[in-house]
Amino acid sequence: MTVKISSSDLRVGMYLHKLGGSWLKHPFLRNSFLLEDQNDIKRIIQAGIKEAWIDESKGLARESKQKPKQEQIEELTTEELPEEIVNDEPVGSMDEEIHRARKFCNEAKEQVKEMFNEVRMGKSIDSEKIVPIVGEIEMLIQRNTSAILSVARLKTHDDYTYMHSVAVCALMISLAHHLGLDEEQTRLAGIGGLMHDLGKALMPTDILQKPGKLTDAEFITVKKHPQAGAAVLQKNGADPEVIDIALHHHEKINGSGYPDGLTSDDISLLARMGAICDVYDAVTSERPYKKAWDPAYALQAMAKWAGHFDNKVFAIFVKSVGIYPVGSLVRLSNKRLAVVVEPSVDSLLKPKVKSFFSITAKAAIPVKIIDLATPSCNVTIEGPENPDKWGFKSLERFWL
Numbered sequence: 397m398t399v400k401i402s403s404s405d406l407r408v409g410m411y412l413h414k415l416g417g418s419w420l421k422h423p424f425l426r427n428s429f430l431l432e433d434q435n436d437i438k439r440i441i442q443a444g445i446k447e448a449w450i451d452e453s454k455g456l457a458r459e460s461k462q463k464p465k466q467e468q469i470e471e472l473t474t475e476e477l478p479e480e481i482v483n484d485e486p487v488g489s490m491d492e493e494i495h496r497a498r499k500f501c502n503e504a505k506e507q508v509k510e511m512f513n514e515v516r517m518g519k520s521i522d523s524e525k526i527v528p529i530v531g532e533i534e535m536l537i538q539r540n541t542s543a544i545l546s547v548a549r550l551k552t553h554d555d556y557t558y559m560h561s562v563a564v565c566a567l568m569i570s571l572a573h574h575l576g577l578d579e580e581q582t583r584l585a586g587i588g589g590l591m592h593d594l595g596k597a598l599m600p601t602d603i604l605q606k607p608g609k610l611t612d613a614e615f616i617t618v619k620k621h622p623q624a625g626a627a628v629l630q631k632n633g634a635d636p637e638v639i640d641i642a643l644h645h646h647e648k649i650n651g652s653g654y655p656d657g658l659t660s661d662d663i664s665l666l667a668r669m670g671a672i673c674d675v676y677d678a679v680t681s682e683r684p685y686k687k688a689w690d691p692a693y694a695l696q697a698m699a700k701w702a703g704h705f706d707n708k709v710f711a712i713f714v715k716s717v718g719i720y721p722v723g724s725l726v727r728l729s730n731k732r733l734a735v736v737v738e739p740s741v742d743s744l745l746k747p748k749v750k751s752f753f754s755i756t757a758k759a760a761i762p763v764k765i766i767d768l769a770t771p772s773c774n775v776t777i778e779g780p781e782n783p784d785k786w787g788f789k790s791l792e793r794f795w796l
């Protein structure tokens with residue numbers, strides 16, 4: 397039987413079924429586990445979590461109303477803890493939220509790097525450091541989804557794997573919201589996104605950092621990262637859903653993926669989400685052997701890959717990142733090329749853009765901001781354009 401108790405009544409030996417309050421504060425890799433360490437209880441209280449559900453069939457039952465020992469009261473009382481202020485600042489302009497997202501990404505990237513290094517050295521995952529990143533990403537998504545998704549897309553060669561982890565985490569959470577998943581599934585999707593490529597920590601670095609395309613033999617080695625990651629997560633007591641995302645994010649609906657060659661319904665929803673978020677972030681990132689694809693162009697291309705993704709989930713993914721994500725190059729009905737700089741609240745098809753190039757004159761023109769959602773505006777987007785075709789580089793300058 398599960399019962400709700402105050403966090404200050406938690407004791408070693410109880411089986412934690414679920415933590416109360418917003419999951420943004422949760423410091424653990426897993427949600428349900430046997431409390432074996434007094435420090436875990438301390439962490440719960442320090443995270444500002446006031447209530448928890450315990451499963452009395454799997455561990456100690458509630459204590460009868462006896463008072464905790466005096467020395468524990470000081471450590472465990474929640475009353476004096478200030479109400480944690482999450483997301484307290486008012487949401488700023490697009491520029492301000494992009495600035496906030498950049499600052500966060502730089503810090504998060506370092507923490508993910510540390511986690512990879514620790515796993516490489518055979519150490520365990522420091523969930524207290526890593527899991528709060530997922531909560532912060534959730535908070536940034538609530539503030540301004542486009543800002544965090546666009547910033548996380550930008551990577552350098554050196555930090556690719558770490559920023560990719562942050563980006564996939566953000567994409568997973570945003571997709572989970574659009575799919576209407578509950579808080580717990582959303583949290584698992586986020587953690588799974590952050591950890592999905594952890595197995596790469598155990599792959600030879602010369603292959604991972606190879607500046608060119610991989611040979612067949614090297615590719616066979618890299619293909620072992622899902623199992624390697626799943627094993628690390630298993631060892632660290634991660635939730636089965638998180639392990640599943642790491643193990644199956646390279647599966648394809650038609651059965652041609654790896655490592656298990658699973659088909660459609662045998663791939664869990666979270667793993668199907670992982671496959672989409674992983675590929676989208678990989679193709680829209682610059683790699684030593686390929687240029688970054690334009691985001692809107694990537695969505696259009698991915699939609700044509702038959703048998704790779706779950707079509708229904710993909711359609712919702714497109715909505716979650718926006719049909720024309722920030723940074724996309726688009727062709728306007730007034731024969732101009734423009735870069736999407738801010739989504740519209742009302743319509744995915746009518747973002748704010750900066751036009752900068754005349755298609756007819758084939759020449760740059762003075763940059764002009766156009767809000768396509770303004771009722772008086774009769775300019776529309778005709779479709780995405782491939783920046784390579786036009787020889788454009790660093791379109792980021794228009795929105796970053």
Ligand SMILES: [Fe+2]
Binds near residue numbers: 593621645646
């Ligand atoms: Fe992967």
